[in-house]
Amino acid sequence: MAAPAAGPVKGPGTDPKQGAPGVTTPPKRRGTELVMLAFAVVITLAAQTIVDITVTGSPSPEIATFGLWFTGLWVVAHLVVRRFAPYADPLLLPCVAVLTGLGLSMIHRLDIAANALGESVSAREDAPTQLLWATVGMVLFVAVLTVVRDHRALSRLAYTIGLVGLVLLAIPAVLPSALSEVNGAKIWIRVAGFSIQPGEFAKICLVIFFAAYLVDKRDVLALASRRVLGLEVPRARDLGPVLVAWGVSILVLVFERDLGSSLLLFGIFVVMLYVATERASWLVIGVLLFAVGGTVAYQLFGHVRVRVDTWLDPFAYYPDGGGYQVVQSLFGLGTGGLFGAGLGGGRPDQVPVAKSDFIAAAIGEELGLFGLVAVVVLYLVLVERGLRTSLVVRDGFGKLLAAGLAFGVAWQVFVVLGGVTGLLPLTGLTTPFVAYGGSSLVANFGLVALLVRISDAARRPAAPPAPPAPKLGEALTEVVKP
Amino acid sequence: MNSPLRKVSISVLVLFTLLILNANYIQVVRSSELRANPSNTRILAEEYDRERGQIVVDGNPVATSVRTDDALTYLRQYPQGELYSSVTGYYSLVYGNTGIERAENEILSGSDDRLAFRRIADLFTGRDPSGGNVELTLDPAAQQAAFDGLDGVQGSVVALDPSTGAVLAMVSSPGYDPNQLSSHDPAAIRAYSDTLGAMDPDPRVNGTVDERHSPGSVFKLITSAAALEDGYSSDSVVPAPQTYRLPGTSRDLSNFGGEVCDPSGQQTLADALRISCNTAFAQLGVELGEDRIRETAQAFGIDEEPEPMPLPVVQSTVGDIDGDAQLAVASIGQQNVQITPLQGAMIAAAIANDGSLMQPYLVDQLQAPDLTVIDQTEPEEQSRPVSADVATQLQQMMVGVVEGGSGRRAQIDGYTVGGKTGTAQTTADGDDNQWFVGFAGPEGEPQIAVAVFIQGGQGTGGDLSAPVAQQVMAAYLAADGGN
Numbered sequence: 001m002a003a004p005a006a007g008p009v010k011g012p013g014t015d016p017k018q019g020a021p022g023v024t025t026p027p028k029r030r031g032t033e034l035v036m037l038a039f040a041v042v043i044t045l046a047a048q049t050i051v052d053i054t055v056t057g058s059p060s061p062e063i064a065t066f067g068l069w070f071t072g073l074w075v076v077a078h079l080v081v082r083r084f085a086p087y088a089d090p091l092l093l094p095c096v097a098v099l100t101g102l103g104l105s106m107i108h109r110l111d112i113a114a115n116a117l118g119e120s121v122s123a124r125e126d127a128p129t130q131l132l133w134a135t136v137g138m139v140l141f142v143a144v145l146t147v148v149r150d151h152r153a154l155s156r157l158a159y160t161i162g163l164v165g166l167v168l169l170a171i172p173a174v175l176p177s178a179l180s181e182v183n184g185a186k187i188w189i190r191v192a193g194f195s196i197q198p199g200e201f202a203k204i205c206l207v208i209f210f211a212a213y214l215v216d217k218r219d220v221l222a223l224a225s226r227r228v229l230g231l232e233v234p235r236a237r238d239l240g241p242v243l244v245a246w247g248v249s250i251l252v253l254v255f256e257r258d259l260g261s262s263l264l265l266f267g268i269f270v271v272m273l274y275v276a277t278e279r280a281s282w283l284v285i286g287v288l289l290f291a292v293g294g295t296v297a298y299q300l301f302g303h304v305r306v307r308v309d310t311w312l313d314p315f316a317y318y319p320d321g322g323g324y325q326v327v328q329s330l331f332g333l334g335t336g337g338l339f340g341a342g343l344g345g346g347r348p349d350q351v352p353v354a355k356s357d358f359i360a361a362a363i364g365e366e367l368g369l370f371g372l373v374a375v376v377v378l379y380l381v382l383v384e385r386g387l388r389t390s391l392v393v394r395d396g397f398g399k400l401l402a403a404g405l406a407f408g409v410a411w412q413v414f415v416v417l418g419g420v421t422g423l424l425p426l427t428g429l430t431t432p433f434v435a436y437g438g439s440s441l442v443a444n445f446g447l448v449a450l451l452v453r454i455s456d457a458a459r460r461p462a463a464p465p466a467p468p469a470p471k472l473g474e475a476l477t478e479v480v481k482p
Numbered sequence: 483m484n485s486p487l488r489k490v491s492i493s494v495l496v497l498f499t500l501l502i503l504n505a506n507y508i509q510v511v512r513s514s515e516l517r518a519n520p521s522n523t524r525i526l527a528e529e530y531d532r533e534r535g536q537i538v539v540d541g542n543p544v545a546t547s548v549r550t551d552d553a554l555t556y557l558r559q560y561p562q563g564e565l566y567s568s569v570t571g572y573y574s575l576v577y578g579n580t581g582i583e584r585a586e587n588e589i590l591s592g593s594d595d596r597l598a599f600r601r602i603a604d605l606f607t608g609r610d611p612s613g614g615n616v617e618l619t620l621d622p623a624a625q626q627a628a629f630d631g632l633d634g635v636q637g638s639v640v641a642l643d644p645s646t647g648a649v650l651a652m653v654s655s656p657g658y659d660p661n662q663l664s665s666h667d668p669a670a671i672r673a674y675s676d677t678l679g680a681m682d683p684d685p686r687v688n689g690t691v692d693e694r695h696s697p698g699s700v701f702k703l704i705t706s707a708a709a710l711e712d713g714y715s716s717d718s719v720v721p722a723p724q725t726y727r728l729p730g731t732s733r734d735l736s737n738f739g740g741e742v743c744d745p746s747g748q749q750t751l752a753d754a755l756r757i758s759c760n761t762a763f764a765q766l767g768v769e770l771g772e773d774r775i776r777e778t779a780q781a782f783g784i785d786e787e788p789e790p791m792p793l794p795v796v797q798s799t800v801g802d803i804d805g806d807a808q809l810a811v812a813s814i815g816q817q818n819v820q821i822t823p824l825q826g827a828m829i830a831a832a833i834a835n836d837g838s839l840m841q842p843y844l845v846d847q848l849q850a851p852d853l854t855v856i857d858q859t860e861p862e863e864q865s866r867p868v869s870a871d872v873a874t875q876l877q878q879m880m881v882g883v884v885e886g887g888s889g890r891r892a893q894i895d896g897y898t899v900g901g902k903t904g905t906a907q908t909t910a911d912g913d914d915n916q917w918f919v920g921f922a923g924p925e926g927e928p929q930i931a932v933a934v935f936i937q938g939g940q941g942t943g944g945d946l947s948a949p950v951a952q953q954v955m956a957a958y959l960a961a962d963g964g965n
Contacts, residue, residue, distance in 0.1 A: 271490060274486050274490075275483050275486045275487055275490060276483065278483065278485060278486050318521065319521065319577060319578075320679075327521070330508060330512075330516055331516055331519065331521070331522040331523075331524060332524065333505070333508045333509050333516070334508060334509060334512055334513045334514075334515070334516025334517055334522075335513075335516065335517050335522065335524045335525065336509060337509055337510070337513045337517075338509065338510060338513075346524065347523070347524045350523055350524060364505065364508075364509060365524075368509065369505055369506060369509040369510060372505050372509070373502050373505060376498055376501050376502055376505070377498075379498070380494070380495070380498045383494055384491060384494065384495075387487060387490060387491045387494065388491075390487055391484055391487050391488070391491075396483065399483050399487070400483070403483075403487055403490065407490055407494065410494040410497065410498070411497075413498075413501075414497045414498065414500075414501060417501050417505075418500075418501060418504070421501070421504050421505055421508055422504070422508065423500065423501065423504040
């Protein structure tokens with residue numbers, strides 16, 4: 001889906017007037033981005049229309065409003081990028097647009113299913129809400145790009161941001177369960193009808209902090225003292241940071257019963273540590289710590305044990321017990337087969353929480369293996385562009401930040417889709433951009449804004465050319481002007 | 483930092499490749515298996531568009547599909563409500579299907595290969611495809627009597643035609659209303675399911691084949707059969723003391739209520755069975771040895787993997803026996819011996835059928851939508867646990883139990899009835915499992931074998947279970963007897 005024409009072309013958006021004579025300006029590729037965004041919008045609108053026609057027989061009247069609104073979002077995004085990050089990677093936004101649009105279509109489709117069967121308590125329309133959240137996300141996207149003109153500024157605030165991240169992470173654990181617990185996971189702030197998952201934002205804050213911290217300390221952490229079994233083993237005192245990250249992850253697991261975030265944070269930190277220090281020993285240490293934490297958690301916590309047991313044999317815990325969701329998800333995927341039941345043609349509403357945790361199962365059921373793989377490839381493109389940015393950007397902080405954010409998306413997608421397809425135990429993480437849920441969507445738009453910002457820095461010409469003579473002349477004339 | 487970055491990049495590629503490979507595995511390799519899983523309600527939803535075949539008892543549908551106006555075209559209905567629920571199971575949008583609805587799903591839904599030609603024909607003629615019918619072996623009179631007999635108690639009844647193995651009655655009580663689980667209203671289905679789930683036991687469990695219990699004195703039939711096969715006769719005199727010291731222990735086994743079996747301390751095997759003398763059979767079991775007991779039990783189907791009939795059946799077992807003391811207790815059906823009510827009926831049926839155990843079955847025939855027969859079940863012998871001679875002696879001994887022993891309440895005017903009661907303590911608080919297994923028919927030709935199991939309650943198998951068995955057998959003989 002949306003396979004980019006990756007030829008070495010001169011982007012249609014390249015403005016020849018901006019290139020000073022004799023200096024080659026890299027193509028900005030804004031035009032490519034615009035064309036692909038338009039493609040993403042077309043895909044989304046087609047999906048929505050197909051859903052309506054399949055299920056109700058005719059397109060719903062809201063489709064025009066939806067179409068205008070959705071198109072507007074990406075026009076704004078495009079204009080803001082064009083103005084504030086002209087050299088940004090042109091593939092990031094289109095990937096996000098298709099994923100978001102596909103998610104909205106799927107949520108719309110599940111709305112119809114729930115209402116048709118009269119299963120939802122109140123005939124709720126979640127798709128419009130999600131569109132609203134996408135709008136809020138776009139506001140954050142614009143805000144990040146306009147306020148953060150240079151990503152390196154973030155490194156100066158890193159400790160503050162890290163603290164904010166920790167506080168966000170800790171709030172649900174501290175709040176009384178009535179305000180923070182949904183379905184056993186204590187990861188929410190629920191006030192005045194709103195539910196916020198602060199962990200989604202905490203993740204980004206912590207990645208910023210990790211990046212700044214590791215850039216500072218990488219030399220120390222890379223100082224290996226001994227070689228044991230062919231591995232550079234760090235000094236005991238340098239184990240501090242990784243132990244702290246491990247400890248925080250364990251605390252999240254214990255106090256918020258959030259297996260997913262725990263795994264996500266620890267995974268991101270270890271990989272960033274590895275990237276920063278270039279020492280594979282950190283990966284080994286990370287895996288060992290994970291093994292220890294995992295084993296102990298399995299022994300101690302019922303909720304972890306349930307997840308693992310139902311993963312090993314979901315059918316043994318069906319229909320009563322923890323296996324119901326996974327088995328239903330597998331049924332959906334299996335029934336979808338190669339080509340899927342078609343949008344609106346399956347029964348993805350059979351899977352509990354299909355709109356959020358299991359939206360990938362809905363996609364796999366209705367769009368088939370092809371659709372699901374297309375989604376995976378979209379994520380892959382997004383992530384690899386992020387990692388590519390990291391490779392190209394010149395400052396260490398930017399490198400680590402881009403790597404952390406991109407790998408974070410990859411790790412999250414792997415863990416979520418792995419859970420839904422039975423490859424891994426279920427974790428309760430959300431599918432970025434696609435799944436229903438405001439916090440996740442808004443936070444991920446912020447994440448993409450950061451990637452766009454760094455990619456702009458990465459692809460921007462290294463140094464401005466020396467001021468040409470005529471300009472100097474002009475300046476002089478100005479001086480002598482009375 | 484670029485070198486590790488490249489490695490991370492490749493790792494991400496590997497992780498995503500794993501995701502894609504796994505998606506291929508689920509959506510392509512396992513696709514048909516997942517589609518065919520009866521719990522997969524998606525296929526069910528597809529099936530709702532097609533008229534599902536009927537489940538028929540004696541010419542009348544006990545499960546049928548009616549056309550509705552809502553999104554799911556056909557609604558499954560069970561005109562008799564609870565009466566056949568143990569056998570039919572349900573057909574649920576939410577919970578999938580169970581019972582015959584599950585076991586014969588391919589015929590009922592029309593997806594069976596034997597209906598393939600008709601499906602293609604339907605495609606061309608434009609006729610709506612529909613499923614085939616399943617005709618059950620059940621007898622309405624016996625089923626109704628069993629259902630009425632278990633009203634208000636927790637238990638099971640299975641009745642078999644001894645000469646064929648056809649199931650004549652199968653009731654597990656308490657029952658449930660399959661209509662309420664098969665409606666088109668998921669919320670109502672869930673609510674009803676929650677109600678059932680809160681009951682103990684869950685009425686959806688088919689106690690006749692899904693559960694096994696300590697058979698108590700019913701197992702003395704196995705011990706008797708083993709003895710007769712070993713050269714004893716029904717007139718052989720066996721020791722029947724007031725108490726029996728369990729070998730190698732200081733524990734004494736006594737009889738029910740501490741009774742004396744015979745003042746002389748010994749009695750014939752027939753008398754021992756008639757009054758269900760514990761000490762006699764315990765001692766006899768030890769005398770015969772574990773191997774002999776196990777061999778006979780196995781010949782009757784115990785500790786054999788049961789064939790689906792087509793409902794899946796839990797395996798009955800003699801259980802572990804550690805030493806003669808346990809063998810003694812096992813010989814009177816306690817210790818670790820556990821059998822399903824179906825197994826109880828099979829013991830009686832094999833004895834009634836002159837030593838030939840017929841494979842039990844519930845489905846008489848499968849029909850195409852146009853009622854032509856596509857499969858007719860032929861009775862099949864499962865095993866020959868005892869010789870005809872031994873079977874005849876066992877029959878006479880069992881008749882003795884009903885005519886002058888613990889099974890008097892199973893007597894039916896004008897017919898010869900044989901049986902064996904069983905009472906097995908389950909809990910310390912005095913609740914007992916009440917069994918009766920037996921047969922009835924004109925002299926010398928038993929036409930029905932039955933097992934009644936009632937859980938809990940006070941009294942003995944003779945008090946509670948024998949009258950239920952009597953009603954079931956009498957109803958069947960009155961309706962179909964002599965044919």
